[in-house]
Amino acid sequence: MRRGNLIRTAATAAMAAGLAIGASAAPGAAADRSYIVTKQGADWGQFYDDGEFLICDEEADGHGVYLQYRNEEGDTRSWTDSGGADGVCGSGDATDAISAAHWFRVCERINNRPDKCSDKAYITWGD
Numbered sequence: 001m002r003r004g005n006l007i008r009t010a011a012t013a014a015m016a017a018g019l020a021i022g023a024s025a026a027p028g029a030a031a032d033r034s035y036i037v038t039k040q041g042a043d044w045g046q047f048y049d050d051g052e053f054l055i056c057d058e059e060a061d062g063h064g065v066y067l068q069y070r071n072e073e074g075d076t077r078s079w080t081d082s083g084g085a086d087g088v089c090g091s092g093d094a095t096d097a098i099s100a101a102h103w104f105r106v107c108e109r110i111n112n113r114p115d116k117c118s119d120k121a122y123i124t125w126g127d
Helices: 003-031
Strands: 035-040 043-048 052-056 065-071 076-080 090-093 101-108
Touching: 035 101, 043 065, 043 101, 052 065, 052 076, 076 090
Parallel strands: none
Antiparallel strands: 035 043, 043 052, 052 090, 065 076, 065 101
């Protein structure tokens, strides 16, 4: 076997082993938590049942993205993906508020115009 073919064969075997290990670990981890996802264009937000959330700006368009939620008392809070479309999502912990969270949505800040927001995703963790 030529050296180039040997290197490609070894690299392919290493990638296949890595995929098998990742595939076997992922289902167990995902089964432990429930979450809700909503999108505004390519931007998205995810709210987990333990109070953790992610907000991701996937569009390099100069518009900031934020996750907004409202609790059952009518108070509204929001968190921003401050990095823009840099490939790193904003995250946080709303554990103290998760039991009272009623809905959330993802909004894109549009200068001098109303923000574009997704439909509200209503949170019902088995209520």
